[in-house]
Amino acid sequence: MGYLNNNTGYPKDLLASRAVIKKDNYALIPPDGLVKNVIPGFDNCDITILATPKLGASFVDYIVTMNQGGENRQGFGGEGIEIFVYVIEGDVKASADTQHFDLTCGGFLYCPPGVKLYLKNNTTTSKLFLYKRRYQPLAGHKPYVVSNNVNNLPKIDYEGMTDVAVQDFLPKELAFDMNFHILTFKPGASHGYIETHVQEHGAYLLSGEGMYVLDNDWIPVKKDDYIFMAAYALQACYAVGHESLSYIYSKDCHRDVEL
Structure with a gap:
């Protein structure tokens, strides 16, 4: 179901996809079909x-x-x-x-x-x-x-939760208008609340499985999936299974909104 899986040519099953595309809102893009x-x-x-x-x-x-x-x-x-x-x-x-x-x-x-x-x-x-x-x-x-x-980067308890860790890639200085982070959730861990904010994210799942809420739609996600979250898209996740869920993501920061 795509070149990344070395599964091309004649279909071996019904054509289907887990992808969800909602422009200017959010998207889930799995490796199948890329x-x-x-x-x-x-x-x-x-x-x-x-x-x-x-x-x-x-x-x-x-x-x-x-x-x-x-x-x-x-x-x-x-x-x-x-x-x-x-x-x-x-x-x-x-x-x-x-x-x-x-x-x-x-x-x-x-x-x-x-x-x-x-x-x-x-x-x-x-x-x-x-x-x-x-x-x-x-x-x-x-x-x-x-x-x-x-x-080499420290793992910091995310908002005081010991089962969720964040790693910051770039210095927290005004010179940088964006940053990259890795969030890691131990099995069963979750965000503390559903986030709603002006920042947008592009996230690539490095490990694990989870349930991600995007604009009040609960969607299963797993390693190698990609998620786009537009400004103000509701977002949060639970980690499920036996392996920690981890993803790298970008975030715009350190700037006021231009009119």
Whole structure:
């Protein structure tokens, strides 16, 4: 049911999908049914474009599978565009203009506007979560390159709950108009309440299973699903099963609303 599952060609069952698309509200996009997109500059890579302004997002999210020899020597990003990449699986060499980083599983790199991202796969196959967004400048503040690995980031009790942990990727400084986080719910854990806020999210599930409420629709989710949550979309989840539910997600922050 899609190239990511190596299940193409003649159908083996009734055509069906768990996907739910509600533009300008929310979307659940499972790996089944994803197609390849051609993005100039990416060689020997399979790419799927996920959330975009066409869906209602102010950003663009991608899943990138870098095959052997996969690379981007052209550079990704540019003037006014900020970039974030997270390594889900594999080992890549990433560059932010003249700075170079070896990113293994859990590694990430943020490139501020005007700094291009370059990538080269160092192994058989690497899988990346890639993000771009137009930066909102703030007088007197300038973002900078940030790279680390999630295994080095502290796990903080989420709003005082010991069975839910959050990890923050970028500094909490006004120079940054967005951040990335990983939320991890132990089995049976949940948000403390249904959230309703102006921030929007693009979330990729790294592990586990759960029930996610999106605009009062309860939807089962699991590893490798992608969720888009628009501004003011009601949202919360429960973790179910025997494995912790964990997802990486973006959030716009540190800016007032423009009129």
